[in-house]
Amino acid sequence: MAFLILEQLAKKFGDYTAVEDFGLSVEKGEFVCLLGPSGCGKSTTLQMVAGFVQPTVGRIILDGQDITDVHPSKRGLGVVFQSYALFPHMTVADNVAFGLQMRKVPKVECHARVDEALELVQLTALAKRFPKELSGGQRQRVALARAIVVKPPILLLDEPMGALDALLRDEMQIELRELQKRIGITTIMVTHDQAEAMTLANRIVLMGNGRIQQVGAPFDMYEQPRGNFVSTFLGRANVFSGTCSGGTVVVSGRHLPAESSVITGSVDYIIRPEKVTFTTQDALVTGTVKTRVFLGHRWLYQVETPIGVVELSEANIAPPSANEGDNVGLTWSEAHVRITSQEERR
Numbered sequence: 116m117a118f119l120i121l122e123q124l125a126k127k128f129g130d131y132t133a134v135e136d137f138g139l140s141v142e143k144g145e146f147v148c149l150l151g152p153s154g155c156g157k158s159t160t161l162q163m164v165a166g167f168v169q170p171t172v173g174r175i176i177l178d179g180q181d182i183t184d185v186h187p188s189k190r191g192l193g194v195v196f197q198s199y200a201l202f203p204h205m206t207v208a209d210n211v212a213f214g215l216q217m218r219k220v221p222k223v224e225c226h227a228r229v230d231e232a233l234e235l236v237q238l239t240a241l242a243k244r245f246p247k248e249l250s251g252g253q254r255q256r257v258a259l260a261r262a263i264v265v266k267p268p269i270l271l272l273d274e275p276m277g278a279l280d281a282l283l284r285d286e287m288q289i290e291l292r293e294l295q296k297r298i299g300i301t302t303i304m305v306t307h308d309q310a311e312a313m314t315l316a317n318r319i320v321l322m323g324n325g326r327i328q329q330v331g332a333p334f335d336m337y338e339q340p341r342g343n344f345v346s347t348f349l350g351r352a353n354v355f356s357g358t359c360s361g362g363t364v365v366v367s368g369r370h371l372p373a374e375s376s377v378i379t380g381s382v383d384y385i386i387r388p389e390k391v392t393f394t395t396q397d398a399l400v401t402g403t404v405k406t407r408v409f410l411g412h413r414w415l416y417q418v419e420t421p422i423g424v425v426e427l428s429e430a431n432i433a434p435p436s437a438n439e440g441d442n443v444g445l446t447w448s449e450a451h452v453r454i455t456s457q458e459e460r461r
């Protein structure tokens with residue numbers, strides 16, 4: 116039996132359905148990211164696990180126990196929200212110790228555990244400081260230490276890096292991943308940032324409109340997105356509407372290659388920009404380079420073609436292959452194409 120089971124959870128606020136038919140099993144030690152656009156129901160789902168929001172339908176089973184009706188304080192889960200309010204009048208060490216004191220942990224053990232937690236988040240040197248004497252990233256680490264010091268069965272994080280600037284966020288992501296692996300704590304994190312989810316998660320749960328759209332390991336989901344929404348939310352993708360029959364897809368009157376597919380009818384024809392290349396012979400489509408932008412590690416091109424704008428991305432290992440205004444041929448391998456039925460879309 117999985118460590119945490121969410122059984123068909125749903126939440127309605129009045130007539131409005133925020134989360135629907137949410138079913139997920141989480142194994143011990145996993146790092147799961149709930150990913151999706153703003154308002155899709157991520158926080159509501161996390162709050163149901165934490166116990167601050169009561170599900171309208173469904174059950175939550177933790178380690179074999181039904182905790183659906185258990186008070187949040189009795190669930191004993193570690194929670195860090197974006198606005199991680201620390202007690203301003205307490206030192207870092209006292210902030211971290213607070214949860215242990217509430218649980219009446221003996222003083223000696225309390226000291227040892229606070230030291231251990233501060234070491235884990237690399238704040239030992241700042242134990243005696245007050246929150247106002249810390250940077251945003253340091254405060255964020257205090258909040259994390261405070262959550263893990265009680266050794267909760269599950270760590271719940273809601274956009275914990277939302278308030279940090281981009282560079283610091285990248286650093287904290289790597290730190291959090293290392294920490295999670297070291298202590299092996301089962302973690303569920305909410306984020307709207309696909310890069311963050313891919314960096315951290317063993318498994319991504321992509322949500323849209325209150326429902327799970329797809330669940331999978333980052334690489335699998337990136338390579339095998341089920342449809343338009345997933346492919347464009349997770350990375351960039353060229354998505355063309357077409358009609359599939361007998362191993363080819365017709366897009367705007369052109370036959371495009373597709374591995375023999377059992378799907379027939381209206382489809383999304385999906386190809387990632389990094390899998391499109393320039394070619395001087397046997398082009399699948401030809402067109403004009405409309406824009407070229409430099410992303411540091413890659414060049415991104417938008418090419419105007421008869422099937423629509425095709426994005427191509429090229430690694431920055433040589434001078435760029437084309438200029439704006441150039442006429443170019445494009446090709447790609449049928450093995451890299453994903454075809455999904457439009458009828459399957461919900």
Ligand SMILES: Nc1ncnc2c1ncn2[C@@H]1O[C@H](COP(=O)(O)OP(=O)(O)O)[C@@H](O)[C@H]1O
Binds near residue numbers: 128156
């Ligand atoms: N307490 C509430 N009362 C009414 N509507 C709510 C409440 N909490 C959330 N919602 C609505 O539910 C939807 C999902 O919210 P939320 O779970 O916070 O989304 P996310 O975290 O993915 O941005 C939103 O449309 C939001 O306005």
Ligand SMILES: [Mg+2]
Binds near residue numbers: 305
């Ligand atoms: Mg939210």
